[in-house]
Amino acid sequence: MPTSSRSSEGGTRRGAAAALxxxxxxxxxxxxxxPLVWLARMSLNRTVGPAELQTAVSLRSYIDVLTDDFVxxxxxxxxxxxxxxxxxxVVVSYPIALFLARTRSRLRxxxxxxxxxxxxxxSVVRTxxxxxxxxxxxxxxxxxxGLGIIGEPLTLTNNVTGVVIALVEIMMPYAILAMIAGxxxxxxxLEDAAGSLGAGRLRCFVRITFPLSLPGVLTGALxxxxxxxxxFITPRxxxxxxxxxIATEIYDQATTTLDWPRAxxxxxxxxLLFGVFLVLYQRLFRMVEGR
Amino acid sequence: xxxxxxxxxxxxLLVPAVALSACSTGNASDGADDGTTxxxxxxxxxxxxxxxxxxxxxxxxxxxxxxxxxxxxxxxxSAEMLGRLRxxxxxxxxxxxxxxxxxxxxxxxxxxxxxxDPAAVPNMKDLSEHAKVRDNFGPGVTFxxxxxxxxxxxxxTPPTSWNDLxxxxxxxxxSISAPPQxxxxxxxxxxxxxxxxxxxxxxxxxxxRLRKLAPSVQTWNPQPDTYTLVKSGQVNLxxxxxxxxxxxxxxxxxxxxxVLPKEGSIMQVNTINLVKGSKRASxxxxxxxxxxxxxxxxxxxxxxxxxxxxxxxxxDDEVAQRTVMTPEKLKTMIAVxxxxxxxxxxxxxxxxxxxxxxx
Numbered sequence: 001m002p003t004s005s006r007s008s009e010g011g012t013r014r015g016a017a018a019a020l021x022x023x024x025x026x027x028x029x030x031x032x033x034x035p036l037v038w039l040a041r042m043s044l045n046r047t048v049g050p051a052e053l054q055t056a057v058s059l060r061s062y063i064d065v066l067t068d069d070f071v072x073x074x075x076x077x078x079x080x081x082x083x084x085x086x087x088x089x090v091v092v093s094y095p096i097a098l099f100l101a102r103t104r105s106r107l108r109x110x111x112x113x114x115x116x117x118x119x120x121x122x123s124v125v126r127t128x129x130x131x132x133x134x135x136x137x138x139x140x141x142x143x144x145x146g147l148g149i150i151g152e153p154l155t156l157t158n159n160v161t162g163v164v165i166a167l168v169e170i171m172m173p174y175a176i177l178a179m180i181a182g183x184x185x186x187x188x189x190l191e192d193a194a195g196s197l198g199a200g201r202l203r204c205f206v207r208i209t210f211p212l213s214l215p216g217v218l219t220g221a222l223x224x225x226x227x228x229x230x231x232f233i234t235p236r237x238x239x240x241x242x243x244x245x246i247a248t249e250i251y252d253q254a255t256t257t258l259d260w261p262r263a264x265x266x267x268x269x270x271x272l273l274f275g276v277f278l279v280l281y282q283r284l285f286r287m288v289e290g291r
Numbered sequence: 292x293x294x295x296x297x298x299x300x301x302x303x304l305l306v307p308a309v310a311l312s313a314c315s316t317g318n319a320s321d322g323a324d325d326g327t328t329x330x331x332x333x334x335x336x337x338x339x340x341x342x343x344x345x346x347x348x349x350x351x352x353x354x355x356x357x358x359x360x361x362x363x364x365x366x367x368x369s370a371e372m373l374g375r376l377r378x379x380x381x382x383x384x385x386x387x388x389x390x391x392x393x394x395x396x397x398x399x400x401x402x403x404x405x406x407x408d409p410a411a412v413p414n415m416k417d418l419s420e421h422a423k424v425r426d427n428f429g430p431g432v433t434f435x436x437x438x439x440x441x442x443x444x445x446x447x448t449p450p451t452s453w454n455d456l457x458x459x460x461x462x463x464x465x466s467i468s469a470p471p472q473x474x475x476x477x478x479x480x481x482x483x484x485x486x487x488x489x490x491x492x493x494x495x496x497x498x499x500r501l502r503k504l505a506p507s508v509q510t511w512n513p514q515p516d517t518y519t520l521v522k523s524g525q526v527n528l529x530x531x532x533x534x535x536x537x538x539x540x541x542x543x544x545x546x547x548x549x550v551l552p553k554e555g556s557i558m559q560v561n562t563i564n565l566v567k568g569s570k571r572a573s574x575x576x577x578x579x580x581x582x583x584x585x586x587x588x589x590x591x592x593x594x595x596x597x598x599x600x601x602x603x604x605x606x607d608d609e610v611a612q613r614t615v616m617t618p619e620k621l622k623t624m625i626a627v628x629x630x631x632x633x634x635x636x637x638x639x640x641x642x643x644x645x646x647x648x649x650x
Contacts, residue, residue, distance in 0.1 A: 241511025
């Protein structure tokens with residue numbers, strides 16, 4: 001995020017800010033940092049035999065993970081799924097976000113609430129909802145066959161298609177929120193100016209609106225991407241055991257195969273990956289902002 | 292906009308509060324004031340196990356031992372139990388654990404469990420050979436077996452053989468929990484045997500056969516669980532565990548039924564274990580001995596259709612027919628070295644993913 005002009009303010013303000021931040025930082029430290037350190041430590045332990053955990057300082061788990069073809073396959077699959085869901089979610093959310101950011105309708109509050117309301121329901125419930133909607137005799141398949149478009153029901157659940165559909169919908173509120181927040185600079189005045197200078201609506205969008213909305217798009221995309229790459233519930237529930245992503249792999253290792261060092265090593269590597277994407281995002285953001 | 296998002300965040304803020312309050316209820320008092328001890332038992336939370344175990348074993352035990360109370364700590368899976376036990380290894384609050392044999396073996400090796408004293412647990416000597424565990428570590432307390440379940444409305448001719456899975460009538464209506472779940476591991480063992488081989492030498496023939504099954508399988512990861520899918524007719528044929536399936540059969544008025552295929556099956560064993568460092572080891576072993584007694588074993592079998600591990604347990608014929616305890620059924624069971632399987636689990640899981648599920 002861009003820094004504001006806070007640096008010019010006095011030292012007492014800064015002290016007060018520190019005091020106000022302390023409880024939050026403490027809570028974060030206890031609930032986030034300590035488990036993270038514990039996780040990192042666990043990744044250096046060793047698993048002997050099927051699942052016997054031995055305390056050690058060893059990079060064995062990292063070497064095993066990084067030399068395992070299947071892990072690489074899963075990693076690529078995860079990134080590919082992340083990219084696909086990000087593109088689809090951003091494309092579908094963009095018009096909604098732009099409309100919500102621009103509209104002066106009295107219903108704006110209500111519409112905004114509708115767009116964000118899905119966040120109040122857990123993604124477990126929403127995934128189960130999609131399982132029902134997309135099943136062989138669900139509403140989507142019966143509508144399509146009722147219209148005579150398909151003969152046999154399409155297999156839309158228990159595979160990657162279902163995972164993508166459900167994830168896109170689940171990610172939309174995040175994308176919309178992030179984009180609205182980033183659309184602050186898209187000014188109607190600039191569009192009006194472009195229009196009065198002879199630009200058509202399409203040209204106006206391509207040359208003015210879209211470039212100005214890019215920071216919002218990037219923020220939305222990053223948010224969706226990170227959430228998708230770490231998504232567990234939807235690939236697990238909707239994938240029918242056919243969709244393997246890093247999160248489901250970590251879950252299996254941690255809770256079924258009980259190889260905690262391996263699960264921890266995978267988690268640490270995933271975290272590093274997020275770090276890389278965060279840096280890339282900041283670079284891109286600065287590039288877009290700096291124009 | 293700002294007001295809106297604050298409101299949207301409120302429920303999120305409540306989550307940690309609820310979670311914290313849930314944690315604090317875990318520490319009930321020891322009840323030491325009135326001379327009673329509380330033995331803490333960790334066992335399964337799912338599939339009616341808790342309700343049935345409390346009724347069939349814990350309540351009669353407490354009636355017979357007024358100075359010992361048993362508190363049931365329900366946990367979803369054996370793996371999660373091991374996770375919790377690992378975190379409290381230095382200062383355990385749990386005394387007795389019922390969990391799957393292969394997970395228990397890891398706990399035995401990690402020093403989480405300790406061997407039982409045969410003098411304090413005399414019922415151990417009457418246990419079936421399949422229930423005995425090395426060095427007096429916690430022995431088998433229940434026997435279960437892998438079975439086929441089917442939707443009784445959609446399926447007019449009940450399946451009789453594992454080969455029925457390949458019947459085209461079930462195409463797209465089959466559910467199998469793939470490895471690392473034990474269901475898929477078990478099916479690999481059974482198929483190896485049916486195809487004339489042995490899982491200890493090669494599983495290639497079984498995998499080859501499973502490849503042909505793959506296109507017929509609707510899900511390799513039934514959600515929310517196998518029984519729900521079969522009862523609702525979302526799938527018509529599935530791999531499942533006998534005890535839970537029998538219970539589901541009764542609770543669903545027969546919407547689902549269970550068969551033990553004629554080629555036999557594999558047994559799953561739950562062991563009852565004493566936690567190392569338990570401060571109530573003596574009372575805990577009194578409870579373990581009771582849990583292994585013929586009476587307790589027979590009562591629980593009648594409630595939940597787990598076959599007893601105590602050879603002296605007397606069970607109604609009708610109940611026995613619905614478990615693996617009849618001699619004819621026991622004979623068809625395929626011997627399984629679960630510790631060996633635990634070691635091969637990761638490898639088999641990978642083979643399944645590469646060669647079976649990807650089909």
